[in-house]
Structure formats: structure tokens, C-alpha cells
Amino acid sequence: NAGVTQTPKFQVLKTGQSMTLQCAQDMNHEYMSWYRQDPGMGLRLIHYSVGAGITDQGEVPNGYNVSRSTTEDFPLRLLSAAPSQTSVYFCASTKSPGLAEIYEQYFGPGTRLTVT
Amino acid sequence: GQQLNQSPQSMFIQEGEDVSMNCTSSSIFNTWLWYKQDPGEGPVLLIALYKAGELTSNGRLTAQFGITRKDSFLNISASIPSDVGIYFCAGLFRGQNFVFGPGTRLSVLP
Numbered sequence: 001n002a003g004v005t006q007t008p009k010f011q012v013l014k015t016g017q018s019m020t021l022q023c024a025q026d027m028n029h030e031y032m033s034w035y036r037q038d039p040g041m042g043l044r045l046i047h048y049s050v051g052a053g054i055t056d057q058g059e060v061p062n063g064y065n066v067s068r069s070t071t072e073d074f075p076l077r078l079l080s081a082a083p084s085q086t087s088v089y090f091c092a093s094t095k096s097p098g099l100a101e102i103y104e105q106y107f108g109p110g111t112r113l114t115v116t
Numbered sequence: 117g118q119q120l121n122q123s124p125q126s127m128f129i130q131e132g133e134d135v136s137m138n139c140t141s142s143s144i145f146n147t148w149l150w151y152k153q154d155p156g157e158g159p160v161l162l163i164a165l166y167k168a169g170e171l172t173s174n175g176r177l178t179a180q181f182g183i184t185r186k187d188s189f190l191n192i193s194a195s196i197p198s199d200v201g202i203y204f205c206a207g208l209f210r211g212q213n214f215v216f217g218p219g220t221r222l223s224v225l226p
Contacts, residue, residue, distance in 0.1 A: 004158075031212065042120070042204060042216035043159070050212065058213065090158050105149075105214065107158030 002026055006091050006108035013081040013115045021076040021111050023091030029106075031094040032074040033058070034066065036087040037110075043090065049074055081115045088112050120205055120217035128223045135192040137220045139205030145215075147208035148188040150179050153219070154201045162203075163190070195224050 007022045025032065033048035035058075045058030049068040063085060065077040074093075078085060091108040121140050129135055139148070147166055151159035163174050165181035165188060172179055178191045188205055202219040209215045 033213070035216075040125075040218055042218040043206075044216070045213055048213060059215075092158070104161050104164065107160070109158055110156075 004091055004093055004106050004108035006089075006111050008111060009109065010112045011114070013078070013113065015082060015115060017081050019078055019081065021078075021089055021091075021113075023074045023076065023108060024072050025074075025091075025093040025106070026072065027093060027095070027106065028071060029093035029095050030071070032068065033092050033094075033105075034064070034074070034076045035090045035092065036060065036085075037090060038087050046076065046089075078113075081113075083115045086113060086115045120207060120215055122203075122205055122217035122220050124220060125218070126221040126223070128225060129195055130225050131195060131197060133195055135195055135199070135222060136189065137191075137203060137222075138187060138189045139207075139217050140187045141207060141215075142186065143207075143209075144185040145207030145209070146185070148179070148181050149206040149208070149214065150177075150188070150190050151204040151206060151216075152201050153204065159204055192222075195222075197224050197226065200224050 004025045030051045034046040035043040037043050044060050046064050047066040049055045052071050055066050089111045092105045094105045149164050150162045153159040163179040168185050169183050170181040176193045180189045202221050204219045205217040206214040
């Protein structure tokens with residue numbers, strides 16, 4: 001049981017390049033989400049998904065796209081990278097939010113992205 | 117949007133001391149969570165609180181859900197070097213999404 005895995009661990013992009021951050025979980029969790037972490041700002045929600053085929057925007061969605069074709073995978077796409085997207089990106093999954101006492105959210109190890 | 121404030125922003129304590137930190141919001145939350153993040157890792161859930169006034173312990177950690185539902189507190193007793201890290205509070209928003217505070221950075225001096 002690997003939990004939540006993310007690849008790559010580190011990435012450097014030039015402005016305007018595109019790329020996909022990969023996230024996978026093997027816990028059959030319905031809810032998955034992407035956060036970005038910037039110094040002094042905690043984690044901010046980018047996009048989330050409550051199940052395969054369903055995605056929605058979080059607090060800071062601009063410049064990012066997501067899709068959820070399977071329960072296991074939730075990739076995050078940067079369409080045209082900008083220096084403001086330099087950050088640490090975390091993927092997380094939860095069994096089924098909305099039900100009492102099932103809010104344990106498992107985080108991946110993060111992807112450290114630098115855009116020059 | 118929703119915002120959480122955490123205090124203190126950072127703290128330096130001696131090994132063996134007790135630690136207190138808090139999290140406040142202008143909005144009401146129905147669930148509060150406390151996470152710890154080690155350097156280079158993702159956050160790990162420490163304690164979850166589901167009812168106003170609830171007091172929950174996990175080893176040397178104790179957290180409380182404030183009566184007003186706008187705040188929460190985390191205490192660590194008899195700190196040890198491995199307690200070093202960033203502690204985040206998070207509130208459940210709209211029943212399914214989480215709002216995170218900016219974190220309290222804890223350093224433990226031997």
C-alpha cells in the first residue's frame with residue numbers, strides 16, 4: 001500500500017512551458033485534491049475531485065487544469081508556466097468527505113516546481 | 117475567501133517544555149484538524165475535532181475545539197527534538213474542502 005504518490009519530486013520549467021504533475025493513490029479514496037504551498041501562506045486549494053469524472057475549482061485554480069478519468073489518478077496540468085507558479089505542490093486524498101469522522105486526509109510527498 | 121490565522125508564527129523552546137499554539141477564524145467551522153509537516157514531507161494529520169468544546173488527545177498532544185467554533189488550540193507536553201516542524205490547523209469548509217492556516221514553526225533546543 002503506497003498511499004499517495006507524486007511525480008516528479010523536483011521540476012524546473014521555463015516560462016511558457018507546459019507540464020503535468022502526476023498524483024496517484026491506491027487506497028480507493030473518492031476525494032482527491034491539489035494544493036500549493038508558498039512560504040507563510042499555508043496550503044491553498046487549487047482543484048479537487050469528489051470522484052471519477054467530477055472535478056471542481058478550489059481557491060486558486062487559474063493557470064491549472066485537472067481531470068479525473070480513474071479513481072486512482074488525478075493529474076494537474078500547467079498550461080503555460082509562469083514564475084508565479086513556483087511553489088511546492090501537494091496532492092491529497094480522503095476516503096469520503098461529507099461523512100462524519102472520515103476526514104483523514106493523506107498527503108503525497110510534494111513536487112517542488114521552479115519556473116524561471 | 118475563508119482565512120485562518122495561527123499564532124505564534126514561530127517559537128523556540130527548550131526540550132522538555134510544554135507548547136501552546138492556536139488557530140482563529142472569522143468564520144465558523146464544524147470540523148478542525150491539526151497537521152504536522154516535517155521538512156521535505158507532506159503534512160500528516162495529528163488530531164481531528166468534530167464538536168464544539170471537544171478536547172482530544174493523541175499521546176503528548178492535546179487539541180480543543182473552541183466553544184465559539186471559530187478557534188482551536190493545540191498543546192504539546194514535554195517537547196522532544198522530533199516535535200520540530202510546522203504545525204498547521206485546517207477547518208472544513210462547505211463540508212468537503214479544507215482551509216489551512218499559515219502554520220506555526222516550532223524549533224526545539226536541546
